[in-house]
Amino acid sequence: MNKTTKPLKDGNKNGYLKETSEDGSITKANYIDGKPDGLAETIYPNGQLKCKFNALNGKVDRFFLAYYEDGKLWKEWN
Numbered sequence: 001m002n003k004t005t006k007p008l009k010d011g012n013k014n015g016y017l018k019e020t021s022e023d024g025s026i027t028k029a030n031y032i033d034g035k036p037d038g039l040a041e042t043i044y045p046n047g048q049l050k051c052k053f054n055a056l057n058g059k060v061d062r063f064f065l066a067y068y069e070d071g072k073l074w075k076e077w078n
Contacts, residue, residue, distance in 0.1 A: 025050060034058075044069050 008014070012034030019027045024045030030038040035058030042050040048071040053064040064077040 029055070 013031035014033065016030050017028070021027070026043045027040070028043075029036045029040035036055035037057065039052070039054055041052040044050045046069065048069055049065075049067050050069075051064065051066045053060050054062045060077070062078070065073065066075045068074050
């Protein structure tokens with residue numbers, strides 16, 4: 001990721017971050033000690049949802065949804 005909306009703490013991501021990658025995708029997630037925690041999502045540059053998942057201690061917890069760039073569901077993991 002090349003741009004964040006919040007500074008890092010002790011070299012780790014902490015708190016809510018909104019990051020923009022070089023291709024224009026946006027990732028929004030909460031981090032604790034550098035690991036995603038809670039609901040996270042990535043948006044394609046065209047505004048469509050790319051993926052959405054819940055994380056606990058940096059690992060996918062309960063669900064993961066992935067979408068095509070046109071917004072149609074590609075895959076779902078429970």
